[in-house]
Amino acid sequence: MEKFILLDHGSGGLASQNLIGSLFLKHLKNPVLNQLEDAAVLPPEQGQLAISTDSYVVDPIFFPGGNIGELAVNGTINDLTMRGARPICLSLALILEEGFAVEELEKIIQSIAHACDYAGVPVVTGDTKVVPKGKADKIFINTSGIGIVADSINITASEARTGDIILLSGTLADHGITILTSREGLQIDADLLSDTRPLHFLTQAIITKFPGAIHTMRDPTRGGLGTTLSEIAKTTSLCIEIEETAIPMRAEVRAACELMGLDPLYLANEGKCVVFAAPERAEEILHRMRSIPEGRDAAIIGRISEKPAGRVVLTTVSGGKRLVEPLSGEPLPRIC
Amino acid sequence: MEKFILLDHGSGGLASQNLIGSLFLKHLKNPVLNQLEDAAVLPPEQGQLAISTDSYVVDPIFFPGGNIGELAVNGTINDLTMRGARPICLSLALILEEGFAVEELEKIIQSIAHACDYAGVPVVTGDTKVVPKGKADKIFINTSGIGIVADSINITASEARTGDIILLSGTLADHGITILTSREGLQIDADLLSDTRPLHFLTQAIITKFPGAIHTMRDPTRGGLGTTLSEIAKTTSLCIEIEETAIPMRAEVRAACELMGLDPLYLANEGKCVVFAAPERAEEILHRMRSIPEGRDAAIIGRISEKPAGRVVLTTVSGGKRLVEPLSGEPLPRIC
Secondary structure: OOOEOOHHHHOOOHHHHHHHHHHHHHHHOOOOHHHOOOOEEEOOOOOEEEEEEEEEOOOOOEEOOEEHHHHHHHHHHHHHHOOOOEEEEEEEEEEEEOOOEHHHHHHHHHHHHHHHHHHOOOEEEEEEEEEOOOOOOOEEEEEEEEEEEOOOOOOOHHHOOOOOEEEEOOOOOHHHHHHHHHHOOOOOOOOOOOOOOOOHHHHHHHHHHOOOOEEEEEOOOOOHHHHHHHHHHHHHOOEEEEEHHHOOOOHHHHHHHHHHOOOHHHOOOOOOOEEEEOHHHHHHHHHHHHOOHHHOOOEEEEEEEOOOOOOEEEEOOOOOEEEEOOOOOOOOOOOO | OOOEOOHHHHOOOHHHHHHHHHHHHHHHOOOOHHHOOOOEEEOOOOOEEEEEEEEEOOOOOEEOOEEHHHHHHHHHHHHHHOOOOEEEEEEEEEEEEOOOEHHHHHHHHHHHHHHHHHHOOOEEEEEEEEEOOOOOOOEEEEEEEEEEEOOOOOOOHHHOOOOOEEEEOOOOOHHHHHHHHHHOOOOOOOOOOOOOOOOHHHHHHHHHHOOOOEEEEEOOOOOHHHHHHHHHHHHHOOEEEEEHHHOOOOHHHHHHHHHHOOOHHHOOOOOOOEEEEOHHHHHHHHHHHHOOHHHOOOEEEEEEEOOOOOOEEEEOOOOOEEEEOOOOOOOOOOOO
């Protein structure tokens, strides 16, 4: 195997086949992927079909707590699971820059394999393109995924309603602040780590136990919790009230945000979800979430009321109120 | 709407929402996509699930006969349909370079919308990332797709068997030669056009009419017919015999290949398929293919025998025999 990616690795010929055999199948092998057909075919499934896609262009590609590979696996699993889906498979499409180190590519593929194993969701089909040096930045990854949603489940923004309790599954802003500080080469705190992780164990646990009581779920990635809540407020034309003091945040993340002048409400999360639940079951749901590792720090952070319609109102630490708008005019590129 | 793509359009905030509303939903709107959820949810379907993914990095992005947008729609539809699937939906993920002209993006989105309408396959979910200027080349597109395969259908390379007749649905090398000449700025012949088109009307017609008689299908894209046939010969450990004189090719494509010293067997096709069929039904299948516009030029180009095992043998125009190897050492990057 060559040490660096060549244009020939993307030509669909012998070099592509070698790359697939010596790297991708070596780490990702499973009976469906091994067929290497134009499309993967899976047995029939009962239920609604969920489909999601995300491209990952994060910079840097290796960061504290993870890398672009596991981020791509977990991110698409999480998008599926926010609709109540049980993820069943992923596709994996790579765009590689000519000259990218094969050793780095192998680390990323190993990490993808590990994340897939942990989540129990296989890569069943893939694609690799190579562009000339300078026409991409190292590696971009697209993962798309299919999930199955039980026929009785309808989890969507428009299901959120007045009185709903809002739960957050854990601490805020870990991924965003980690990427931004590591991109700038800042060594603010050795303990800043991305929170990239799959959420389907957590979400399936509460959906199964509290069917009908989970109305809406979202993972606040790009744009952060502030933008996510703004979207739901707009979709429902209701008012989302949250308490700043109730939002779990690690002390080192809070300190780094203050140092860099960043609002954690707009920083990306890659292993957290916000859940809108029926008030009469909220405490039980919180208890169940906390019993699962990825929901250990879950908290109730607010509720839905009626007015002001379509807005998010934050009660600040000092007891004041402020409107939370969607992220605007402050681009935070390549965070995922 | 701005005239050029800004980093902010990929931040997941207000600018992203504006881009989605003013461009993507404007052209691609449908009830599922309009929900703008993290994942799309579709009603249950009966049958096996097919999934496929492809990233498109073609250079140039606009070329005679098409552009990167419709190529991305048709290409993934075709990958699904080669397994006998009826495509039901697509995902669409864009990686945009900062500074890319919004007018060009809109042309591409319109073209995607048109291709989806023509094929009857909607985009149900999407993603947009923006990378800084110089970190990508204008636009890269990933489409992934889901299709449904009837339970009785099993079309795959390993189903090809001794005695099978090999049909090609139309003329060879149109897409590859068009991209290469238009990239080089050569005006060899005004009639060179990409063959990008969806193949599911053609494939569904023959699968429905001749169930069990269609053993294997492939669309010879990157790597061309030569590489595709080599892969099938290797998978089956059988011998694929083809006749050079039987392969349909447009005169202008043949001339351009000769002028540029390129072997049409290795050039990409984006609207052709090769079909391995039971010999007793081959003439009827050919007749049915020719009755459909995209199969008008279909021809029988060869058959499967036993030896030399795992090889492709071409009978040349002059009556000689030569082995066809997979594409190697002659990179033809960014052809799709």
